[in-house]
Amino acid sequence: MTHRPTPGPDDLVVTYAVRATPATIEDRALDLCVEQTVEVTEPLWRDPAIAGRTLGQVEDLRDAGNGRFEVRIRFPAATVGREVPQVFSVIYGNASLKNGIRVERVEPGPGLARALGGPRHGCAGLRGLAGVPDRPLVAGALKPLGRSVRELASYAYALARGGLDLLKDDHGLTNQAICPFEARVEACADAVRRANRETGGWTLYFASVTGPLDQVLSRALFARAAGAGGVLVSPLVVGLDVLRLLSRESGLPVMAHPALAGAFFASPDHGMSRAVMLGTLMRCCGADLVVFPSWGGRFPVTRDECAAVDRALKEDLHGLRPALPVPAGGMTLDRVRDLVAVHGRDVVLLVGSALYERSPDLAANVRHFRSLVETAVANAPR
Amino acid sequence: MTHRPTPGPDDLVVTYAVRATPATIEDRALDLCVEQTVEVTEPLWRDPAIAGRTLGQVEDLRDAGNGRFEVRIRFPAATVGREVPQVFSVIYGNASLKNGIRVERVEPGPGLARALGGPRHGCAGLRGLAGVPDRPLVAGALKPLGRSVRELASYAYALARGGLDLLKDDHGLTNQAICPFEARVEACADAVRRANRETGGWTLYFASVTGPLDQVLSRALFARAAGAGGVLVSPLVVGLDVLRLLSRESGLPVMAHPALAGAFFASPDHGMSRAVMLGTLMRCCGADLVVFPSWGGRFPVTRDECAAVDRALKEDLHGLRPALPVPAGGMTLDRVRDLVAVHGRDVVLLVGSALYERSPDLAANVRHFRSLVETAVANAPR
Numbered sequence: 147m148t149h150r151p152t153p154g155p156d157d158l159v160v161t162y163a164v165r166a167t168p169a170t171i172e173d174r175a176l177d178l179c180v181e182q183t184v185e186v187t188e189p190l191w192r193d194p195a196i197a198g199r200t201l202g203q204v205e206d207l208r209d210a211g212n213g214r215f216e217v218r219i220r221f222p223a224a225t226v227g228r229e230v231p232q233v234f235s236v237i238y239g240n241a242s243l244k245n246g247i248r249v250e251r252v253e254p255g256p257g258l259a260r261a262l263g264g265p266r267h268g269c270a271g272l273r274g275l276a277g278v279p280d281r282p283l284v285a286g287a288l289k290p291l292g293r294s295v296r297e298l299a300s301y302a303y304a305l306a307r308g309g310l311d312l313l314k315d316d317h318g319l320t321n322q323a324i325c326p327f328e329a330r331v332e333a334c335a336d337a338v339r340r341a342n343r344e345t346g347g348w349t350l351y352f353a354s355v356t357g358p359l360d361q362v363l364s365r366a367l368f369a370r371a372a373g374a375g376g377v378l379v380s381p382l383v384v385g386l387d388v389l390r391l392l393s394r395e396s397g398l399p400v401m402a403h404p405a406l407a408g409a410f411f412a413s414p415d416h417g418m419s420r421a422v423m424l425g426t427l428m429r430c431c432g433a434d435l436v437v438f439p440s441w442g443g444r445f446p447v448t449r450d451e452c453a454a455v456d457r458a459l460k461e462d463l464h465g466l467r468p469a470l471p472v473p474a475g476g477m478t479l480d481r482v483r484d485l486v487a488v489h490g491r492d493v494v495l496l497v498g499s500a501l502y503e504r505s506p507d508l509a510a511n512v513r514h515f516r517s518l519v520e521t522a523v524a525n526a527p528r
Numbered sequence: 529m530t531h532r533p534t535p536g537p538d539d540l541v542v543t544y545a546v547r548a549t550p551a552t553i554e555d556r557a558l559d560l561c562v563e564q565t566v567e568v569t570e571p572l573w574r575d576p577a578i579a580g581r582t583l584g585q586v587e588d589l590r591d592a593g594n595g596r597f598e599v600r601i602r603f604p605a606a607t608v609g610r611e612v613p614q615v616f617s618v619i620y621g622n623a624s625l626k627n628g629i630r631v632e633r634v635e636p637g638p639g640l641a642r643a644l645g646g647p648r649h650g651c652a653g654l655r656g657l658a659g660v661p662d663r664p665l666v667a668g669a670l671k672p673l674g675r676s677v678r679e680l681a682s683y684a685y686a687l688a689r690g691g692l693d694l695l696k697d698d699h700g701l702t703n704q705a706i707c708p709f710e711a712r713v714e715a716c717a718d719a720v721r722r723a724n725r726e727t728g729g730w731t732l733y734f735a736s737v738t739g740p741l742d743q744v745l746s747r748a749l750f751a752r753a754a755g756a757g758g759v760l761v762s763p764l765v766v767g768l769d770v771l772r773l774l775s776r777e778s779g780l781p782v783m784a785h786p787a788l789a790g791a792f793f794a795s796p797d798h799g800m801s802r803a804v805m806l807g808t809l810m811r812c813c814g815a816d817l818v819v820f821p822s823w824g825g826r827f828p829v830t831r832d833e834c835a836a837v838d839r840a841l842k843e844d845l846h847g848l849r850p851a852l853p854v855p856a857g858g859m860t861l862d863r864v865r866d867l868v869a870v871h872g873r874d875v876v877l878l879v880g881s882a883l884y885e886r887s888p889d890l891a892a893n894v895r896h897f898r899s900l901v902e903t904a905v906a907n908a909p910r
Contacts, residue, residue, distance in 0.1 A: 184672035185698055187881040191672065199706070200674035224706050225673060231738050231765045232702040235787050239699070239765060242790030243827050243857070290566035290573065291607060292582035316567055317621070320614040324581070324606050356613050359741055359769045360777075383613045383621060385767020387741045395742075405617050408624030410791045412798035417791050445625050475625070499569040 149198030155257035156223030159205065160237050164215050165246025165415050175204045175217045178247065181240045183225045200225045214415065216250065228261040230387035230431055237427075238418060249418040252426045259464035263390065265434040267399045268467025269460070269492050272434055275375060275399065276311045277348040281523050282486055284516050285312035285472065285496040288319065288334060295325055299333035301508060305501065306341035306349040308512025312435075312494060313338060314378050315354035317403040327357070327365055335373040350375030352401050355392070356384055366396035374398065376434075382406035386431055393432030401472065402433035420451050425458020429469045435494060440473030442481060449488060456489050472496050479504070479515055482522045495519060531580030537639035538605030541587065542619050546597050547628030547797050557586045557599045560629065563622045565607045582607045596797065598632065610643040612769035612813055619809075620800060631800040634808045641846035645772065647816040649781045650849025651842070651874050654816055657757065657781065658693045659730040663905050664868055666898050667694035667854065667878040670716060673701055680707065681715035683890060687883065688723035688731035690894025694817075694876060695720060696760050697736035699785040709739070709747055717755040732757025734783050737774070738766055748778035756780065758816075764788035768813055775814030783854065784815035802833050807840020811851040817876060822855030824863060831870060838871050854878050861886070861897055864904045877901060 166174045179202030184191050191201055199222065206218040221236050233254075241247045254262060265271070273279055286305050288298050298319075305313050315334070321327040331353045338351040353369035355362050355377045362384055366377045376399035381389050383405050392400045404424055410417040424438045436459060439445030441452050452473060460468040472494040473485055479500055485493060497515060504511040548556045561584030566573050573583055581604065588600040603618050615636075623629045636644060647653070655661055668687050670680050680701075687695050697716070703709040713735045720733040735751035737744050737759045744766055748759045758781035763771050765787050774782045784806075792800040806820045818841060821827030823834050834855060842850040854876040855867055861882055867875060879897060886893040 183700060184674055185700060185880065186672045187885060190881055190884055196672055196674040200672070224704060225700070227702060227704045229703060229740055231740070231762070232700070232704075235700065235702075235738070235762060235765045238791070239762065239787030240790075242788050243786060243793075243821050244790065245794075245828050290568045290578055290582070292566055292578040318565060318567060318607070318614070318617065320609060320617075321611060322606060322609040322614075356617070358611055358613070359767055359773050360745065363742065380613065380617060380621065383617045383768075385741055385770065386765075388767070391741050404625060405621030406624050408622075408626065409620070409794075409799055411625075412627075412791075412795040416794035439625050446627050498567065499572055502572055503569060 149194040150203055151199055151201070151222035151224065153220060154223050155255040156226070156261070157255045158221045158226045158233060158236060158258055159218060159253040160221065160249060161216060161218045161251035163210065163248040163250050163415065164217050165213055166215050167213070168209070171207065171215045175207055178202065178217065178241060179204060179219055182236050183221065185240070223258070226258065228258065230262065230390050234386050246415050248416055249422050252422050254430060256464040259430065259466055262430045263394065263432055264430055264463070264466030265432060265469045266393045267434045269470050271467070272399055272470055276350055278311055280491060282491055282519055283311040283494040284519055285314060285494050286310045286501045286512065287314050287316050287496065287498045289316040289498065291316060291318045291322070291325065293325070295329045295333050298325065298330060299337040302334040302351065303337035303341050304508035305512055306338045306347070307345060308509035309345065309347055309516055310349050310512050312350050312352060314352040314401060317354055317356065317378060317380055317405055319354045320356050328368060331369050331374060332372045335369070339373050352376040352378045354378045356380045359385065362388055363391055363395055366392050366398060370396055370398050376401055378403055380405040381428065381431070386427065389428065389431035389433050399434040400432055401435040401437060402428045403437050404439065419454070421454035421458040425455045429459050429466065433469055435470045435472050437472040437474050437496065439475040440477060440485065442484060443474070443476030445475045453488050460492065468492070470494050474498070479518055482518045486522050491523065531576040532585050533581055533583070533604035533606065535602060536605050537637040538608070539637045540603045540608045540615060540618060540640055541600060541635040542603065542631060543598060543600045543633035545592065545630040545632050545797065546599050547595055548597050549595070550591070553589065553597045557589055560584065560599065560623060561586060561601055564618050565603065567622065605640070608640065610640065612644070612772050616768050628797050630798055631804050634804050636812060638846040641812065641848055644812045645776065645814055646812055646845070646848030647814060647851045648775045649816045651852050653849070654781055654852055658732055660693055662873060664873050664901055665693040665876040666901055667696060667876050668692045668883045668894065669696050669698050669878065669880045670701065671698040671880065673698060673704070673707065675707070677707055677711045677715050680712060681719040684716040684733065685719035685723050686890035687894055688720040688729070689727060690891035691727065691729055691898055692731050692894050694732050694734060696734040696783060699736055699738065699760060699762055699787055701736045702738050710750060713751050713756060714754045717751070721755050734758040734760045736760045738762045741767065744770055745773055745777055748774050748780060752778060752780050758783055760785055762787040763810065763813070768809065771810065771813035771815050781816040782814055783817040783819060784810045785819050786821065801836070802829070803836035803840040807837045811841050811848065815851055817852045817854050819854040819856050819878065821857040822859060822867065824866060825856070825858030827857045835870050842874065850874070852876050856880070861900055864900050868904050873905065
């Protein structure tokens with residue numbers, strides 16, 4: 147091709163694993179360049195005004211063995227823009243509807259990364275807010291859906307009294323009639339504040355704000371006014387751009403929940419890697435913390451996959467702040483050492499049901515959990 | 529189990545295909561009831577206050593052969609609520625993160641269906657707006673990204689002059705600097721209005737409003753003020769609830785684009801059926817028209833799958849209006865008869881590049897396309 151867009155700092159580079167043969171891979175790679183951008187037949191995109199401006203460009207293409215090729219495509223800034231939905235669409239919009247195309251790596255240029263913004267608080271900011279300079283953070287969940295506002299608030303009080311660093315709503319607590327958003331958030335934020343006053347502690351309550359598109363920000367602002375220390379949201383359920391919106395407009399730390407993300411992980415040769423979806427994308431768009439299924443719990447995922455998510459949340463990325471991994475999904479009190487071994491000290495250890503099951507004294511359960519974390523860290527290499 | 533929530537009109541019933549053995553299926557089905565609702569261990573959900581209130585209930589379970597079971601689960605209104613994100617999350621949020629679970633059917637109760645609302649205009653409303661009482665509607669796309677506002681507006685004028693019923697922006701036209709939203713929509717809406725005035729026709733221009741969560745509605749309102757006849761949005765890219773928001777708040781007909789939806793179709797035993805995602809969900813949430821990859825084009829999909837989407841868009845569903853199928857993805861002028869054979873007359877025939885390739889006279893290309901449709905319909909059984 148003679149006409150190519152000039153590479154620039156606002157471009158987006160995406161690496162796909164593509165199922166193909168040596169005879170078909172060049173066509174498949176070109177097809178991706180077209181499908182994700184101009185969506186026209188060759189006679190129409192051959193025009194230099196298009197081929198030299200908005201068409202994706204294959205930067206690299208190599209045989210990865212087993213009938214797969216790694217294809218690195220540069221999408222020009224003119225096509226990608228700076229809005230999250232279009233970025234998401236360029237990465238995988240129409241490509242999702244084909245076969246054998248898996249997103250393995252997403253690399254925004256420095257200008258695009260800065261425009262997306264990344265975490266507002268990030269790991270260091272969160273540590274400052276929680277008053278935990280060094281050790282892993284200890285987190286619990288308010289649950290289950292079905293408890294009244296009063297019951298959940300009493301749990302919140304006891305869990306905060308025990309000294310949790312973070313306490314999050316279950317992601318299924320949204321705005322049901324049996325436990326409406328405003329009443330729940332007001333009561334739970336109040337319970338946590340009362341416990342903090344009594345203990346001198348800093349438990350941060352993360353209110354679930356998953357809800358209608360035109361209410362999610364107002365819920366976050368309500369939560370902030372009520373004294374919540376952060377918000378929890380399911381970006382794939384609400385819309386990925388909700389991370390940017392909440393991060394920029396609420397000022398609160400934002401915790402992302404992986405609900406629905408598994409649709410992208412169902413096939414080994416189609417979809418998206420966990421590291422891209424739960425790591426790079428969530429972080430770039432503004433998540434300060436990302437909840438994801440951990441190995442050894444009730445979800446099928448490997449230790450290596452979790453380590454890859456961890457790297458994507460923390461690696462150098464044009465100055466974006468690192469985000470905190472929150473491995474979860476059936477974590478029990480005996481998993482502390484395992485998790486610290488993979489994630490190091492910059493991790494949030496989230497225990498769900500186990501904090502309720504150990505004894506009826508929730509505060510004592512939290513104290514026990516914290517002592518396990520402290521022991522594990524004391525024995526771990528720095 | 530002795531305690532069960534009382535079934536009601538606001539419940540949500542979801543049928544999953546679950547990979548299991550006769551020895552494991554009951555546990556897997558129960559696990560779904562728990563995972564999609566209360567997310568706690570058995571000692572915690574056994575409490576009658578939970579089991580009798582918010583827990584999902586297996587209504588039916590049958591061996592479907594080949595290591596799969598069909599599991600029908602009723603989710604109580606107390607859990608589901610009436611907000612789109614929570615509905616989506618209950619259907620597949622955490623389940624997506626497991627293996628071998630595919631959503632095969634979604635049945636909102638009558639109260640829930642009415643609350644979701646469905647299409648505002650629907651098939652009949654669209655026909656009224658386009659002035660096409662009976663035949664298939666004829667549609668084209670403004671493309672490609674890379675053309676200037678002035679060029680796109682000149683295409684819009686010519687295509688409307690030729691007599692398209694609907695003219696949609698390509699879904700990749702969002703708000704890029706080379707073709708900004710407001711300038712593009714104003715110029716294209718104006719070009720279509722001018723052509724309509726000259727022909728006495730009724731071409732409806734659907735403006736792409738995919739964009740930031742907090743701008744998508746204002747873009748739709750801008751488009752309406754500029755004279756657009758509808759909006760195009762990618763619900764999985766922006767957030768599924770955008771359909772409800774645009775349908776209820778903009779007043780314009782809403783066309784849904786399937787970008788990203790393919791992530792849900794990648795595996796035969798995990799994800800979601802096309803009929804659920806592109807049919808039931810899009811329609812329930814408010815899409816008046818749904819674009820989806822058609823068989824025989826450039827996307828891998830079968831004729832039967834397209835027919836199933838068609839049924840889901842049109843079948844009786846507690847009084848919700850039927851939505852119009854827009855089979856697409858490399859449709860050419862010779863596919864008219866095929867498409868009408870599957871979809872009947874209530875279909876939008878969308879041709880992309882082919883409308884630009886046939887000759888440089890776009891209006892003549894449209895006239896040719898319309899004549900093909902009219903011939904195909906004249907020869908088809910009513």
